[in-house]
Amino acid sequence: MRPSASDMSLTNGRGAADDEIIIRARDVTVRFGEKTILEDLSLDVRRGEILGFVGPSGSGKSVLLRTILGLNQKQSGTIEIFGIDYETASDAERLAVERRWGVLFQHGALFSSLTVLENIEVPMREYLDLSPALMHELARLKIDLVGLAPDAADKFPSELSGGMIKRAALARALALDPDIVFLDEPTSGLDPIGAADFDQLIMTLRDTLGLSVYMVTHDLDSLFQACDRIAVLGDRKVLVEGPLSRMLDFDHPWVNSYFHGKRARTIAAPDHVASLVEGAR
Numbered sequence: 667m668r669p670s671a672s673d674m675s676l677t678n679g680r681g682a683a684d685d686e687i688i689i690r691a692r693d694v695t696v697r698f699g700e701k702t703i704l705e706d707l708s709l710d711v712r713r714g715e716i717l718g719f720v721g722p723s724g725s726g727k728s729v730l731l732r733t734i735l736g737l738n739q740k741q742s743g744t745i746e747i748f749g750i751d752y753e754t755a756s757d758a759e760r761l762a763v764e765r766r767w768g769v770l771f772q773h774g775a776l777f778s779s780l781t782v783l784e785n786i787e788v789p790m791r792e793y794l795d796l797s798p799a800l801m802h803e804l805a806r807l808k809i810d811l812v813g814l815a816p817d818a819a820d821k822f823p824s825e826l827s828g829g830m831i832k833r834a835a836l837a838r839a840l841a842l843d844p845d846i847v848f849l850d851e852p853t854s855g856l857d858p859i860g861a862a863d864f865d866q867l868i869m870t871l872r873d874t875l876g877l878s879v880y881m882v883t884h885d886l887d888s889l890f891q892a893c894d895r896i897a898v899l900g901d902r903k904v905l906v907e908g909p910l911s912r913m914l915d916f917d918h919p920w921v922n923s924y925f926h927g928k929r930a931r932t933i934a935a936p937d938h939v940a941s942l943v944e945g946a947r
């Protein structure tokens with residue numbers, strides 16, 4: 667059963683007890699031409715936590731995600747992931763880091779010409795040296811892990827619902843048994859029950875696999891019910907990070923309107939949480 671919103675206002679989840687920092691960003695500045703997107707930004711992600719990353723549209727959430735993944739250049743600052751600075755790392759170190767993360771890009775980003783099984787096998791082919799039979803077997807385990815029916819394996823993305831696409835993309839992100847997954851807007855486009863189911867899956871994976879989760883989201887339900895900690899991006903840096911209770915106490919116009927707005931008040935109401943739990947059954 668999902669924890670209640672009031673439970674979630676406390677520091678919670680297995681990550682809270684374990685302070686090991688697996689991503690440490692310090693004083694990160696990213697510019698595109700004259701435009702500064704991130705300036706002296708610092709952020710920690712701890713092992714075993716679900717960190718929700720939120721902020722106004724266009725504030726730079728995707729830019730930060732891409733910068734952590736080494737897909738964007740930064741002008742200054744450092745980002746260590748598993749204690750390794752990806753930018754200055756050797757090829758072997760980079761490979762080792764890449765094998766420990768999985769990414770679910772916005773809209774799933776599955777290869778449309780490949781089946782679900784083949785999509786999940788893409789990272790396995792890239793990073794592991796396994797026989798086709800073993801890869802098939804592992805890919806089928808991932809399909810089961812994310813709650814898809816076995817017959818999803820042979821379907822193409824065009825044959826899947828939005829929720830199934832998210833799950834298939836998550837299965838691909840989990841292909842290498844990563845320590846951390848990066849999720850960019852994982853519940854966007856899902857109906858509330860589908861989104862609640864997906865959040866529940868993420869929480870189960872955190873609890874059973876000890877997975878750390880970095881989740882960019884606009885979804886207040888996810889922030890209130892799934893995230894152990896939240897970080898808010900604004901004014902080119904992390905304005906505040908901590909459990910939900912910290913967001914609720916933090917005095918900043920955007921943070922106030924987001925976490926105390928009408929929609930947030932509805933979500934925080936226990937009846938709403940109960941109805942979501944009931945609906946997800």
Ligand SMILES: Nc1ncnc2c1ncn2[C@@H]1O[C@H](COP(=O)(O)OP(=O)(O)OP(=O)(O)O)[C@@H](O)[C@H]1O
Nearest residue numbers: 698699703721722723724725726727728729730884
């Ligand atoms: N490669 C790029 N070149 C130039 N500008 C870019 C590039 N990538 C992102 N930007 C700019 O950086 C800013 C932040 O974009 P980003 O996509 O990170 O916002 P976001 O917070 O993820 O927004 P949303 O919540 O709407 O997805 C935007 O003004 C965007 O136009």
